[in-house]
Amino acid sequence: MFTKKNKQKKFTLVRKRVPFLFILPWIIGFIVFTLGPLVFSLIMSLFDWPIAGEAKFIGFDNFSTMFTADPQFYDSLWITLKFALIFVPLNLLVALVLALLITQPIKGIKVFRTIFYLPAVVSGVAVSIIWGWMFNSEYGVLNYILSLLGIEGPNWLIDPKWAIVTIVIASAWGVGSMMLIFYTDIKGIPHEMYEAASIDGAGPIRQFISITIPTITPTILFNVITSVIAALQQLTLVLLLTGGGPLKSTYFYGLFVYNNAFKHHELGYASANAWFMFIIILLLTMLIFKSSSAWVFYEAEVKKEKKGGKGK
Amino acid sequence: MKLTRKYKFIMYSILVLFSLYFLFPFIWALITALKTEGEVFSFPPKFIPDVPLFSNFMDAWNSQPFGIYFKNSMIVTVLTTIGQLISCSLVAYGFARYDFKYKNFLFILLLSTMMIPWDVTMIPLYMEFNLFGWINTLKPLIIPAFFGSAYNIFLLRQFLMNIPKDLENAARIDGANEFQIFYKIFLPIMKAPLTLIAVLNIILVWNDYLGPLIYLNDQSKYTMALGLASFQGVHELQIIPIMAMTLVMIIPPVIVFAFAQKYIVEGISGSIK
Numbered sequence: 001m002f003t004k005k006n007k008q009k010k011f012t013l014v015r016k017r018v019p020f021l022f023i024l025p026w027i028i029g030f031i032v033f034t035l036g037p038l039v040f041s042l043i044m045s046l047f048d049w050p051i052a053g054e055a056k057f058i059g060f061d062n063f064s065t066m067f068t069a070d071p072q073f074y075d076s077l078w079i080t081l082k083f084a085l086i087f088v089p090l091n092l093l094v095a096l097v098l099a100l101l102i103t104q105p106i107k108g109i110k111v112f113r114t115i116f117y118l119p120a121v122v123s124g125v126a127v128s129i130i131w132g133w134m135f136n137s138e139y140g141v142l143n144y145i146l147s148l149l150g151i152e153g154p155n156w157l158i159d160p161k162w163a164i165v166t167i168v169i170a171s172a173w174g175v176g177s178m179m180l181i182f183y184t185d186i187k188g189i190p191h192e193m194y195e196a197a198s199i200d201g202a203g204p205i206r207q208f209i210s211i212t213i214p215t216i217t218p219t220i221l222f223n224v225i226t227s228v229i230a231a232l233q234q235l236t237l238v239l240l241l242t243g244g245g246p247l248k249s250t251y252f253y254g255l256f257v258y259n260n261a262f263k264h265h266e267l268g269y270a271s272a273n274a275w276f277m278f279i280i281i282l283l284l285t286m287l288i289f290k291s292s293s294a295w296v297f298y299e300a301e302v303k304k305e306k307k308g309g310k311g312k
Numbered sequence: 313m314k315l316t317r318k319y320k321f322i323m324y325s326i327l328v329l330f331s332l333y334f335l336f337p338f339i340w341a342l343i344t345a346l347k348t349e350g351e352v353f354s355f356p357p358k359f360i361p362d363v364p365l366f367s368n369f370m371d372a373w374n375s376q377p378f379g380i381y382f383k384n385s386m387i388v389t390v391l392t393t394i395g396q397l398i399s400c401s402l403v404a405y406g407f408a409r410y411d412f413k414y415k416n417f418l419f420i421l422l423l424s425t426m427m428i429p430w431d432v433t434m435i436p437l438y439m440e441f442n443l444f445g446w447i448n449t450l451k452p453l454i455i456p457a458f459f460g461s462a463y464n465i466f467l468l469r470q471f472l473m474n475i476p477k478d479l480e481n482a483a484r485i486d487g488a489n490e491f492q493i494f495y496k497i498f499l500p501i502m503k504a505p506l507t508l509i510a511v512l513n514i515i516l517v518w519n520d521y522l523g524p525l526i527y528l529n530d531q532s533k534y535t536m537a538l539g540l541a542s543f544q545g546v547h548e549l550q551i552i553p554i555m556a557m558t559l560v561m562i563i564p565p566v567i568v569f570a571f572a573q574k575y576i577v578e579g580i581s582g583s584i585k
Contacts, residue, residue, distance in 0.1 A: 016412065016413075018410065018490045019406045019410035019411075019412040019415075020406070020412065021406075022402050022403060022405055022406025022410070022494070023402075023403045023406035023407060023418070025398075025399040025402060025403055025458065025459050025460050026399070026403040026422065026459060026460040026465065027418075028459055029399075029456065029458075029459020029460055030421070030422070030425065030459075032440075032459070033433070033437065033456050033459065034425050034428065034433065036436070036440070037432075037433035037436035037437050037440065038428065038432060038433055038436075040436040040439075041432050041433060041435060041436050044435065044436065098330065101323070101326065101327060101330070104323055106320060106323055106324075109327075112327045112330075112331060113577075114573065115331050115334050115335055116330065116331075116334050117569075117573075117576075118334060118335070118338075118566070118569070119334055119337075119338075121515050121519075121562075121565040121566060121568075121569045122519070122562045122565065122566075123518070123519030123520075123521065123537050123561060123562065123565075124519065124521055124537075125519070125521050125537045125540050125541045125558075125561070126519075126540075126558045126561055126562050129540070129544055129554060129555070129558045130337045130338070130340075130341050130555075130558060131337060133340070133341070133344065133551060133555065134337055134340060139352070139353055139355070139357065139551075141340055141357050144355075144356055144357050173333075173334070173337070176334075180576065180577060183577075184577065184578075229427065229429075232429070233429050233430065233431070235431075235522065236521050236522060239521075240521075240541060240544075254431060257431045257434075258431065258434075261431075261434065261435050262526070267435050270431075270435060271432075271435055273431075274429065274431040274432040274434070274435075275432060277429055277431070277432075278428065278429050278432045281427060281429060282427065285427060
């Protein structure tokens with residue numbers, strides 16, 4: 001009796017520990033590669049921390065420098081916001097249009113699906129090299145094609161007004177992954193819903209507005225959040241395609257932080273910059289989530305209610 | 313009948329127009345890679361080179377240690393993929409198939425790590441890896457993969473949540489221990505989502521530029537992405553070899569994608585639900 005009880009106790013103890021053994025890799029990784037560095041970077045932001053030599057505690061000086069004495073901070077922030085404001089809606093719209101196109105029941109549509117997705121598997125390095133050559137103002141093929149149409153192409157990468165547009169066009173090349181997310185969601189909408197609507201006399205546009213859009217709102221939310229975060233952190237293309245120029249017209253916030261850290265070696269200041277962006281991203285994500293209750297419709301909520309009614 | 317033909321015509325025109333945007337830059341890169349020096353800088357640009365010079369590829373490959381870059385990229389890609397498969401399947405299994413204290417808190421913590429911008433941890437991570445003596449080695453690119461990644465864990469967990477609980481209970485009655493249940497019963501049924509994770513990881517890691525840029529100094533350690541970018545930075549005007557190597561670099565992810573397209577298309581729908 002006594003041993004049996006003991007055995008059972010031991011068994012439950014093991015059972016309690018087992019799940020933690022399974023998630024242990026993540027817990028270790030989280031502490032060593034995420035939480036630790038995160039806390040350390042917050043501490044560094046309160047220091048004047050050169051790459052060699054003594055670090056000096058300076059309180060919130062890095063933040064006040066950033067807000068009051070560094071015009072580049074505001075310039076970079078503005079350029080990045082401007083990029084996000086152009087890129088996010090454009091990307092969403094193109095992804096949605098493409099997703100609708102590839103759900104059309106016509107021959108060879110799978111080939112187009114593959115073509116549209118293809119650039120999404122290509123490295124940022126390759127994207128910037130290929131588009132840099134396309135945009136080349138002397139030998140670029142793009143301006144040649146435009147000239148055939150009677151349009152005089154701009155000096156894409158040399159003109160400060162156009163450089164940001166080149167970044168938008170090159171980044172939108174990878175729209176395929178978002179397209180695919182929309183696509184799988186739209187394909188999952190039951191056919192009967194459309195049939196019922198068309199019996200009621202709803203045309204394709206009406207069906208799109210009152211069936212497709214409401215059904216995919218959770219996916220739209222997901223895509224808005226991920227693309228805002230991605231847009232605010234854009235760095236690879238800027239580093240390789242424009243290097244922040246011309247005249248710092250594409251000196252994105254990511255580049256600002258990167259250069260402060262690895263070029264100017266102001267590690268404390270760069271940490272403060274990075275934390276500021278982290279807070280902006282957190283606030284934006286919260287804001288988008290808060291607003292979502294007004295426009296996102298969750299099917300799962302309805303399903304849950306139905307399941308609850310049946311009993312488990 | 314007439315209407316559908318008109319509809320089809322419009323549809324195909326739009327599809328072809330978009331295809332030009334997605335496909336033409338690749339074609340133009342290929343055309344450029346096969347040209348002679350004179351043809352590249354001629355105006356108006358030539359769309360078909362007189363004699364396609366396939367030897368351009370070999371010349372470009374040999375002009376820099378691209379063989380070494382390619383090998384380094386392979387090492388990093390293969391090892392991180394193994395690491396992700398092992399760690400993410402274990403962690404996702406723990407989250408999906410057990411109830412334990414602080415489970416929800418830990419899972420929300422895991423999800424929220426996806427929102428952390430990489431530049432917040434960039435500097436301390438560099439210092440940490442420096443302390444470990446890992447700078448200028450491939451270790452900082454490989455070892456973290458053995459501790460899982462939030463997105464992959466989330467993806468697998470969603471899959472595992474949909475499998476009935478009876479499965480492991482039956483095995484427990486038969487006397488299997490917890491790890492055997494995971495290894496012998498669950499791992500085989502996770503084939504599709506594990507393939508998806510492998511594919512996503514291969515594409516992500518093969519293409520990564522910022523990691524190698526920060527952690528690697530010696531050319532002998534460079535990956536394809538870093539090697540190609542630095543080659544382009546130094547020899548900006550050597551468009552032909554640059555284009556040839558760019559095409560070589562995009563071949564592996566494109567092949568992987570071609571074989572695994574089905575898993576990507578199906579897997580993505582599971583991840584967001």
